[in-house]
Amino acid sequence: MTEALRVRGLTKSFGRPVIGGLDLSIASGEFYALLGPNGVGKTTTLRMIAGVMRPDAGSISVFGRDVLADPLGAKAIMAWLPDEPLLYDRLSPMEYLEFVAGLWRVEPGLARQRAEELMETLGLWAHRNERCEGFSRGMKQKTVLAGALIHEPQFLLLDEPFTGLDAASSRLVKEILQARVRAGAAVILTTHMLDVAERLATRIGIISGGILLAEGDLEALQRQAGMHDGSLEDVFLQLTGA
Amino acid sequence: MFKPAGFAWLFVNEARILWRGSILVRTHKYVLGPVVVVGLMFQGIALILAAQIVRHPLPLGQMVLVANLNLFFFFVLMLSRAMTSAIDVLYGRGDVDFLLASPIPPGRVLAVRMLGVAGSVAVPWVLLGGVLANAMAIHGQPWALAIYPMLLAEGLVVAALAFALVVGLVGWTGPKLARRAGHMLALFMGVFIFALGQAPRFIPQAALGHFWQALLPVGSAPGVQHVFAKGLLGQPAALASSLAFSGVVFLLALVTLDARFASGAITAAAYRPGGTEARQGGEFRASPFAAVLMKNLRLLARFPGVVTQTVYRSLTLVPVVMILAGKLRIGSGTNVVAPLLVFLTGQLALFFISVMVVSDESPELAASAPVSSAFLKRGALVAAGYVTLVLMALPVIGVLARDAVLLPGLLLGMAGVLVCNLTLGLRLPIPLVRADFGKAQNGTMLGLILGVAVSSVWSLAVWLLVTPHPLAWVVPS
Numbered sequence: 263m264t265e266a267l268r269v270r271g272l273t274k275s276f277g278r279p280v281i282g283g284l285d286l287s288i289a290s291g292e293f294y295a296l297l298g299p300n301g302v303g304k305t306t307t308l309r310m311i312a313g314v315m316r317p318d319a320g321s322i323s324v325f326g327r328d329v330l331a332d333p334l335g336a337k338a339i340m341a342w343l344p345d346e347p348l349l350y351d352r353l354s355p356m357e358y359l360e361f362v363a364g365l366w367r368v369e370p371g372l373a374r375q376r377a378e379e380l381m382e383t384l385g386l387w388a389h390r391n392e393r394c395e396g397f398s399r400g401m402k403q404k405t406v407l408a409g410a411l412i413h414e415p416q417f418l419l420l421d422e423p424f425t426g427l428d429a430a431s432s433r434l435v436k437e438i439l440q441a442r443v444r445a446g447a448a449v450i451l452t453t454h455m456l457d458v459a460e461r462l463a464t465r466i467g468i469i470s471g472g473i474l475l476a477e478g479d480l481e482a483l484q485r486q487a488g489m490h491d492g493s494l495e496d497v498f499l500q501l502t503g504a
Numbered sequence: 505m506f507k508p509a510g511f512a513w514l515f516v517n518e519a520r521i522l523w524r525g526s527i528l529v530r531t532h533k534y535v536l537g538p539v540v541v542v543g544l545m546f547q548g549i550a551l552i553l554a555a556q557i558v559r560h561p562l563p564l565g566q567m568v569l570v571a572n573l574n575l576f577f578f579f580v581l582m583l584s585r586a587m588t589s590a591i592d593v594l595y596g597r598g599d600v601d602f603l604l605a606s607p608i609p610p611g612r613v614l615a616v617r618m619l620g621v622a623g624s625v626a627v628p629w630v631l632l633g634g635v636l637a638n639a640m641a642i643h644g645q646p647w648a649l650a651i652y653p654m655l656l657a658e659g660l661v662v663a664a665l666a667f668a669l670v671v672g673l674v675g676w677t678g679p680k681l682a683r684r685a686g687h688m689l690a691l692f693m694g695v696f697i698f699a700l701g702q703a704p705r706f707i708p709q710a711a712l713g714h715f716w717q718a719l720l721p722v723g724s725a726p727g728v729q730h731v732f733a734k735g736l737l738g739q740p741a742a743l744a745s746s747l748a749f750s751g752v753v754f755l756l757a758l759v760t761l762d763a764r765f766a767s768g769a770i771t772a773a774a775y776r777p778g779g780t781e782a783r784q785g786g787e788f789r790a791s792p793f794a795a796v797l798m799k800n801l802r803l804l805a806r807f808p809g810v811v812t813q814t815v816y817r818s819l820t821l822v823p824v825v826m827i828l829a830g831k832l833r834i835g836s837g838t839n840v841v842a843p844l845l846v847f848l849t850g851q852l853a854l855f856f857i858s859v860m861v862v863s864d865e866s867p868e869l870a871a872s873a874p875v876s877s878a879f880l881k882r883g884a885l886v887a888a889g890y891v892t893l894v895l896m897a898l899p900v901i902g903v904l905a906r907d908a909v910l911l912p913g914l915l916l917g918m919a920g921v922l923v924c925n926l927t928l929g930l931r932l933p934i935p936l937v938r939a940d941f942g943k944a945q946n947g948t949m950l951g952l953i954l955g956v957a958v959s960s961v962w963s964l965a966v967w968l969l970v971t972p973h974p975l976a977w978v979v980p981s
Contacts, residue, residue: 314871338874348866352806353799360788364795365873370788377788393806409869 263289264325266417266448272310272320280306282472284320288465290416293443294450295463299502302470304452305345308419311450312342324417338366341415345422345452347402351395355386355405358394359412366413373412380408384434399426407435411442418442420451424458436462460494470502509608511616518620538953546635554639565720571733572719574633578658580693582625586659586666587686589621594670595679600771610766615758618663622754626659647738654736654743657750664757671761671770683808691812698819705832792875796883797890803863804856804891813936814895817855820848824899828906838907839971842914843963845903849896850921850959854951855936856888857929862936862947885926892922910970917966924958 269286273279280303288294298304309315311322313333322329327336350358356377363373381387384404389397394405403426410418418439424432439449440462453459459466460480467477476486480494487500506513562570594600594617603613633651640648673682703712721730731749734742764770789795804810824841826832861884870880896918903910934955935947 312872314868334874334876337872340872342872344868348869348872350799350803350863350865352803352863357799357802361795361799362869362873364789364798365792365870365875367790367792367874368788370790373788 263291265323266290266292266325267311267450268321268323269307269311270321272307272322273318274303274306274310274315275318279472281310281317284469284472284474286467286474288448288450290325290446290448291443292448293440293462293464294448295459295466296450296452296469297454297456297459297466297498298452298469303472304469305421307469308342308421308450308452309344312340312419313337314342339416340419341410341413341417342419343406343410343421343423345425347399347406349394349402349406352393354389354391354393355381355408356390358405359409362409363412368413376412376414377408380411383438384408385431400428400431403427404431404435407438411438414442414447416447418447418449418451420449422453423451424453424455456494456498466494468498468501475501509606511612514608514612514616515619518616519623522620522624539949543635546632547639550635550639551642554636554643554645557640558643558645565726567737568721568726568730568733569716569719571736572730575654575658575732575736577693577697578629578633578655579662580689582629582659582662583666584686584690584693586621586625586662587670587689588683589624590617590663590666590670591674591679591683591686593617593621594667594770595674601768604766604768604771611758611762614762614765618667618754618758619660621666622656622659622663625662626656630655650736650738650743653747654732657747658732660750660754664754667761668757671764674770680808687809687812691815694816694819698822702822705826792873793879793883796870796875796880797887800860800863800884800887801891804859804887807859807863807936809936810859813855814852817851818848818895820844820851821899824848825902828899828902838903839910839967841899841903841907842910842917842970843967845896845899845914846917846921846966847959847963848899849892849918850925850955850962852895853888853892853922854925854929854934854955854959856891857884857926858933858936858947858951860884860888861930861933881930884930888926888929889922913966913970917962917969920965921959921962924962925955928955928958 265287267286267288269284272281272284272286274281284303284307286307296304296307306315310317311324311329313329313336316330322336324336325339327339329336350361353361359373359377359380363370363377368376378387381390384407386401386404386408389401394402397405403423407423410420420439423435423439427435436458443449443464451459451462465478466480466483468475468483476483476497478486480497483494483497483501484490484492487497489497489500492500506516600613604610630652633655637648637651640646669685670682673685707715721727726734731742732746735746761770787798789798823832824844827838827841864884867880871877900911900914900918903914928951932948932951932954934952935949
């Protein structure tokens with residue numbers, strides 16, 4: 263399998279060290295969940311991989327493209343969904359998708375087709391020409407998800423993607439993401455919903471104190487935590503000492 | 505310092521939030537110097553002005569007329585600002601529901617909000633009017649100090665009216681149209697003051713005299729309808745009556761709105777099913793630059809108050825049109841048009857680029873896209889420059905038709921001020937809207953001061969360039 267993400271020695275500090283020499287590898291077709299307590303640097307890690315924050319040290323490559331040396335080349339195949347929806351309140355979902363598709367240079371005919379499909383699938387079609395300012399958090403989240411998917415990225419970075427989504431939308435988004443993974447894309451997501459991570463992810467990484475404490479499927483995590491059985495929640499609490 | 509959840513404690517919290525969302529916060533350390541200098545200059549001018557007023561006292565009737573006019577201007581300008589502030593504190597800031605869910609009596613929350621708005625709209629005028637009042641007091645006219653309580657009292661009436669109007673308008677049309685109504689009031693007042701200043705140029709002196717005569721109070725003792733004017737002029741009974749009236753109006757509004765506020769009916773009125781319809785989208789573009797440009801233009805077109813603020817700034821065009829049409833002659837003739845247009849270009853460019861910067865709620869989205877940051881800045885600059893030039897095209901054509909010889913200097917000045925103010929606004933956008941709750945203010949007073957200075961310098965340069973003997977009309981040979 264192709265290596266989708268390769269992070270080596272990633273370091274970042276904001277006065278105090280946040281990430282201290284993180285190594286991470288994700289293969290194409292892999293759904294990776296990055297878990298950790300609040301404030302341990304999950305979001306910072308995703309921001310550095312997305313190319314919106316420069317690390318103090320280390321290297322990041324996405325599908326062989328060096329994020330630090332060739333940020334535009336790497337960004338072209340990535341989509342980053344931060345924990346707060348990056349949306350323009352005074353644009354409609356259709357206009358927002360126009361803008362995002364333009365930024366990623368999606369061919370106009372194809373962009374329109376994908377935009378229509380995504381809005382239909384995500385239940386946004388009836389609201390496509392309404393300004394986002396009146397939308398609920400869930401509606402906004404669906405709009406930015408559509409934006410993240412419109413250029414069919416090979417690598418998706420999702421920071422708490424299920425926040426605000428209702429049960430049906432949440433399931434729908436999971437199916438869309440799994441379909442993308444089956445098609446060869448790679449996904450890294452952060453979430454505090456451990457059951458979601460357990461069900462969706464092919465591999466889980468637990469981060470704390472700026473380093474990766476443990477990594478693997480549930481069985482591997484149980485071994486690393488010195489447990490014979492137990493849920494992901496038990497393993498997580500054991501490893502992070504929470 | 506104050507009892508938690510008490511009125512004073514809540515008021516201090518409200519004042520802190522209003523201050524942190526205000527336009528002065530971000531650059532106060534840079535702005536303080538110029539503000540002090542300008543303040544001292546104002547005080548100096550006020551002292552000279554006050555000396556003249558004291559030396560040439562107006563008859564009581566004319567004093568009452570001047571006081572009435574001032575109270576009217578203050579009232580409308582305060583009301584406009586109070587309406588947008590009321591919308592912010594009731595619907596925009598997002599903390600009303602949180603406070604309603606707390607054990608603090610809702611009436612106290614509403615009263616603090618109304619007082620906060622009253623103070624925030626009155627204080628700028630109190631500071632401005634206070635400069636003249638202080639000067640008058642120094643010249644032995646202490647009655648002028650009545651402006652302090654009178655304007656604060658006017659702020660109370662304005663806040664009461666603004667809250668009542670806003671609650672009614674939001675319930676009827678939604679927060680956006682209510683906000684627009686507030687902007688329209690400001691525009692109306694701006695145009696009215698401008699027209700009043702220009703009136704002697706259009707209206708025959710005799711007709712204008714009749715107009716002012718009609719507004720003068722009849723007889724030597726102005727009637728009860730002039731009680732506020734008399735209060736402003738420091739007559740104790742009128743002042744006390746005005747303050748009492750303002751307090752009663754404020755309390756009446758508070759009592760009237762309290763029950764609806766407590767039930768959540770007021771805040772609930774802003775929630776409407778579905779969003780506002782935007783124009784049909786779907787014009788997908790292959791070029792990222794076209795996408796950025798279109799996004800910027802849309803955000804500009806939908807910026808609250810963009811039309812009113814543009815019209816406000818474009819009032820400079822009135823004398824320009826009149827000069828070009830030969831209806832007005834100022835100084836050295838048509839030459840004056842060039843610096844006026846250069847100044848307007850600078851102000852519009854600064855305004856539009858500031859809107860672009862302030863409207864960009866999600867800069868990180870573009871930062872995560874495969875485009876350079878310089879490219880995005882270029883998108884904002886081009887959009888702001890484009891709109892400025894579109895608006896300035898017609899006056900430039902007018903100059904071409906009337907006095908083509910001015911054109912090279914005019915175009916040079918316009919290009920210069922455009923580049924300077926667009927670059928400036930990108931780094932230091934002017935303050936346009938109150939910061940969202942919990943967000944930092946984007947705009948800076950420093951940008952505003954520097955922008956006006958840049959526009960003025962370019963105007964002056966162009967005036968010197970296009971006028972053969974620039975000072976000939978001031979100093980006759």
